[in-house]
Amino acid sequence: MASETTAGTIAPATSDDGVLGFSRAQLAALGVLVAFLAIAPFFLYPVFLMKLLCFALFACAFNLLIGYVGLLSFGHAAYFGMGGYIAGYTAKAYGLTPEVAVLCGAVVAGLQGWVFGWIAIRRQGIYFAMITLAMAQMVYFFCVQAPFTGGEDGIQAIPRGSLFGAISLSSDMTMYWFVAAVFLIGFLLVHRVIHSPYGQVLKAIRENxxxxxxxxxxxxxxxxxxxxxxxxxAGVAGGVKSLVFGIATLTDVHWSMSGEVVLMTLVGGLGTVFGPVVGAAVIVTMQNYLAEMGAWVTVIQGAIFVAVVLAFRRGIVGEIANALKVKL
Amino acid sequence: MLEFIESITGVPTPLLFGQLLLGLINGAFYAMLSLGLAVIFGLLNIINFTHGAQFMMGAFVAWMLLNWLGLGYWWALLLAPLIVGATGVIIERTMISRLYKLDHLYGLLLTFGIGLMIEGVFRNEFGSSGLPYRIPAELQGAWDLGFMFMPIYRGWVVLFALICCLATWLVIEKTRLGAYLRAATENAALVQAFGVNVPRMITLTYGAGVALAALAGVLAAPIYSVNPQMGTNLIIVVFAVVVIGGMGSILGSVLTGFGLGIIEGLTKVYWPEASATVIFVIMAIVLLTRPAGLFGRA
Structure with a gap:
């Protein structure tokens, strides 16, 4: 990562100013984002929006590694999917309330990340990518065989339950506000971490x-x-997703899911604060409209990978930020 | 003798040897694929995520040659690597060559994208159920080895893969071309200063690595059914093999490939549930004890 400073760079160095580490341009963008979150469910299908927010949070989590530490994890589906399985299982089998179920999923995903990360950080660069991919494949095979995941059927009919045991989440609108709140907290947490002294050290490690x-x-x-x-x-995002759809399946631990989150972050802009959100929106919307095209979706995703890597490495948000000469 | 082996291993010998043979065959594919990855990585410094798709293309080209042109297995063994290698040359010239000055991770992302495209196109054309490919007449049947029946084709795959690996090793270690290649891996700029056309060498190296994957694909066609996903699951295991062996040595990747195939086969005998994950577990253990890999240089 160290030798790159110009067009091929993963991310520009950031300087902190303004409120909570947000620059003025970022505050404006945050305002737009919050306004969108508040208005969107009245115009767009809430379930679609919830899916989008889950993936946006997933991509933000992924971007924390690639954008700010320079580590390309090619196995993030393992944490996303495991978070979904654990949250779904605890909500269904033990009747835990949604926030506790999601927390359980997050803790297990985090522990898994601890073990896998401990092993994977022994190597850098492409080896790191291959190791994380192999570890995630191991989790996939585990999930195929483990009794609690339901194998090919997955865990079905996961109840959404009642938030804190009091607020029923069965209506899509209530569920949406819960998901939006979780997303916003996660998003601000990532931003806070990046702009903390700890985050500065991370960026120093990325650079040299x-x-x-x-x-x-x-x-x-x-x-x-x-x-x-x-x-x-990533586990939080997966857990929330399994509650939204009431189902946790092998799709979410499959390597193609790891590829998708890389694509979202890449399209939005590696190492930008808002890029993963925009990238997730673009890719989820695209999948939504192209759903009936079958395998062509894979071809189109591959083509986007190629096009972005060859011609447009800053991603959407990165290009906008570059044109406006601000950091987003 | 057989009873003796059975009493030591605690499993029926046909089962044991059957799985060992299967392990050897998987090992042959691991070895050929990780060899191609290592050769490409040595010179291009990218990890070729398209490798699985190119393995699959090899099998499909063999199928097309047979069903569309009536050219059988032996022709496929010659032509498929050339055809798929040529597509590799085009990919290197038009796309990968633009990324050498950038972070190596971009090469990984690019080849991953290309792999997705190839796989998607084949899935659209041929569906995902798989196509049959017959074992050539010369290699049908089985030898009775006394302790087991050995299908001739499977023995051939192991033998041929060994020959390919040995040939690749000889070219790289014992010929002038190989010497240029090793020199360029160490210091490309210096080799270019001596008047060697390094960009062309890089292109041909990529083509050769891809051709090796395609050759493995042709070998695999009669064993596995020819289907668009046949490469992806295999290639993730091969990545683990590459991490275990380290990409520093040719013989190292061959040994690791065959060795891990055999270990996987044995796991199928003693603990079938773990056979899908055993290589990944070994990878974790190797990383904890020898992070550079068994044959790698730190």
Whole structure:
């Protein structure tokens, strides 16, 4: 990562100013985002929006690693899917309330991230990508065989339950506000982490790991904490998704899901705060409209990968930010 | 003798040897695919995520040659690697070559995207159920080895894969071309300064690595059914194999490939549930003890 500073760069260095680490342009963009969250369910189908927000949070979690630590995890479906399975199972079998079920999913995903991250951070670059992919494939095979996941059928008819045991989430509109709140908290958390002193060290590691080491930082510890955090948030996203749809299946632990979150983040803009959200919106919308085209969706996704990597590496938000000469 | 083996291993010998043979065959594919990945990685510094799709293309080209042109297995063994290798050359020239100055992760993302496109196109054309490909007449039947029946074709696959791996090793270690290749892997700029056309060498190396994948695909066609997903699941295991072996040595990748295939086969005998994950577990253990891989340089 270190040698890149111009067009091929993963992300520009950020300078902190303004409120809560948000620059003025970012505050404006945040305002637009919050306004969209508030208005959208009255115009768009809430279930579609909830799906979008789950993937947006998933992509934000992924972006924390690739955009700010420079680690490309190619196995994030393992945490997303496991979060979904655990949340779905605890909600259905033990009747836990949704917030506790999601929390359980997040904790398990985080523990999994701890173990896998501990193993994977021994290598960098493409080896890191291959290792995380292989680990995720192991989780996939585990989920195919483990009794609690329901194998090919998945866990079905997961109840949404009542938030804090008091507010029923059975209506899509109530559920939407819950999902939107979870997303916003996760989004702000990632942003807060990136702009904390800890986040500055992460960026230093991304730019030049040997130098960060020479300054006395235990870079492996920093990377591991970022990995755990990212896995936990991916677990939250997966858990919420399984509650929204009432189902947790093998699709969410499959390697193609890992590829999708890479694509979302890449399209939106690696290492931008708002990029993963925009990228998730673009890809989920596209899948929605192209659903009946079958395998062509895969071809189109592949083509987008190729086009973005060859011609348009900053992604949508990165290009806008570059044109406006601001950080987004 | 057989009773003795049975009493030691605790499983019926036909089962044991059957799974060992299956493990050897999987190992042959692991070895050929990880060899191609290692050769490409050495010179291009990218990990070729399209490799699984190119393996699958090899099998499909063999099927097309047979069903559309009436050209049988032996022709496919010659032509399919050339055809798929040529598509690899085009991919390298038009796309991958634009990324050498960038972070290596972009090469990974690009080849992943290309792999998705190829797989999607084949799934649209041929569906995902799989097409049959007959074992050539010369290699049908089985040998009675006394302790088991050995299907001739399976023995052929193991033998041919070994020969391919050995040939690749000889070319890289013992020929002038191989010497250029190794020199360019160490320092491309210096080799170019000596008047060697390094960009062309890079292109041909990619083509050769891809051709090796396609050749493995042709070998696999009569064993597995020819279907668009046949490469993807295999290639993820091969990535783990590459991490375990390290990409520093040719013989290392071959040994690791065959060895892990056999271990996987044995796991199928003793603990079938773990056979899908055993290689990944070994990968984790190797990373904890020798992060650079068994044959890798740190």
């Amino acid at each position: 790991e040997p130098r960060a080491t020479s300054l006395g930082y235990r870079t492996d510890d920093y990377k591991l904490v970022a990995f755990i955090l990212s896995a936990t948030l």
